[in-house]
Amino acid sequence: MLSRFLSPALPVPPSWYPGHMTQFTRMLPALLTRTDIVLELRDARLPLTSINRTFEGALARWRTERSRLSEHAALASPQASARVCERVVVFSKRDLVPEWGLEPFRMAMATRFPEQKVLFASWNKPRDLKSLSSLLVNIAKDHPHVPELNVLVVGMPNVGKSTLLNALRNIGIPGPTPKALRTSAQPGLTRALSTRLKLSTDPLVYAFDTPGVMLPFLGRGERGAERGVKLALIAGIKEGLYDIESLAAYLVYRLNVLDADAPAYLSLLPKGAAPTTDIDQFLGLLAQRLGMLKRGGIPDRQRAAAWFIKWWRDEGGSVYASAPPAAAASRRAGWGFDLEWEVGPAPDGSGRESIQKRMEECIDAYMLGVEQEESDGGAVSSTQERKRVREEKAAKRAARTRAKLAAKRGG
Structure with missing residues (x-):
């Protein structure tokens, strides 16, 4: 049996953040204004590494804004219903992690993130897909005052968003359903926001497929290096970069x-x-x-x-x-x-933890x-920091120019 072993030396994480990812990240706040359910896909093999911090701030603001709108509606009319605001996290490829850990991890996530609904799924297991379809339909049925529900599907590259949406269409729409989205084993095939896809006719549920979005910077030191290698191993980042x-x-x-x-x-x-x-x-x-x-x-x-x-x-x-x-x-x-x-x-002497x-x-x-990484600045690359400084300087110059023009007009 092997005893102790050390992690091998890891290469510096590469930079891989194509332009379409930047474009989608800028579009995200506007997209959320017409979104009722955020369906985030993560990889069960990397349940923590596939958390995309790029989304977290935007989703927090979305929840706050939805809560504010619901409060205003209730003040105007006590009969008014709350705005739909649900976050569903689906861990794909559940068949590639041991079954014994699924329920403990689901319960651990529920304890730490009670506002999220957590499911595990494998696209080759019809029961998993039907469970997810039923969850979306039931959310819609719980809000009969909403004529239609819009689902925004987000996640890192190659996590299976397009494959999932094609499968949900087949389940939710009676009769033969043509494949709506192309799929690929290589990350980065989906490069633009899709048109709305109907997932259910009664109640009406629509979805948008989005480009896979990497972290703009994987991080410094060993932590960032390990993130990059893990993502490359599951084909979430281009393997040829390593x-x-x-x-x-x-x-x-x-x-x-x-x-x-x-x-x-x-x-x-x-x-x-x-x-x-x-x-x-x-x-x-x-x-x-x-x-x-x-x-x-x-x-x-x-x-x-x-x-x-x-x-x-x-x-x-x-x-x-x-x-x-x-x-x-x-x-x-x-x-x-x-x-x-x-x-x-175990501390109680039972031998089990x-x-x-x-x-x-x-x-x-x-x-x-x-x-800690973010507070230390380790989540931002030197290139991003230089860009931020340039943008701040440009904004200050523009503000000074506007102030001078205003002073001249006032004079």
Whole structure:
């Protein structure tokens, strides 16, 4: 069994924030004025990393404004109904994380974010899609005074927004329904806001598909580097921005953390191979097993690394998800790639600890780290800071110019 192991050296996170993302972020406040339900998609494998802080401020202002409008309406007419303002967070790819963690994590999220409705879904499970469709329809039925409900679907790239909307249309609209949106395994296909898509005819529910939006800056130091590698592994950011062996090294490390006794990659190696923390050894063994050899019998580590990452996305996640929780006496364990905790005797001597409690601690630690990062300026790149300074100087110059012109007219 592996004992302690350190995270490999991680590359500096790349900058990847195409223009269409900037454009959508600027449009978001106006879009929210005609939105009743924000449906945010996150990846269950990265339930915390796929929180997009870009949205948080705009959504907080949206809730405040909706509350103000509801109060004004109630003062004008006691019979007036509150404005619809619902936030639904759907964690996609639920089949790629272990089932034993779904309910504890849902309860942990409900404890920490009671204003959010949380669901887990896999697009290949009709029951999950029907549950989400029913949730949207029931929200509409709870507000019969609203003639139609508008749903804004947001999330990071490649989280499955377009695929979800196509599936919800098939469920909510009787008869054959043509596919409305193109989908792709590569991030960044949807580059503009879609036209309204009808998801239900009775009651009327419409939705907008939006471009995937990355964080403008992934962060400084190890925290930002790890965010970038995690997102690249799930194809949420362009894989070509990274050295493929660096991604493979982090994937081996993370699978070791999840199960040091029998990591999910073990079945790929020659019979009798043991878990390892040595990426060169791992890729050499894998290349030998797959017959990926260069001239002279030298293992082709690049090809092996690319194959390994593709295996993880296509099959490996399911291998990991189907395994029972690791049961070592004292070690680290986790769920997905974001939640990690010490496993050991509980304070009451029972030898068991609440998974939900550990998950709540992980959420608290993550959110505290994000707040600290933002207060220290670590969430803004030097390029963004220079741009902000230039914009402030330009605004001051424009204000001085307007003041001079006003003074001349007044004189």
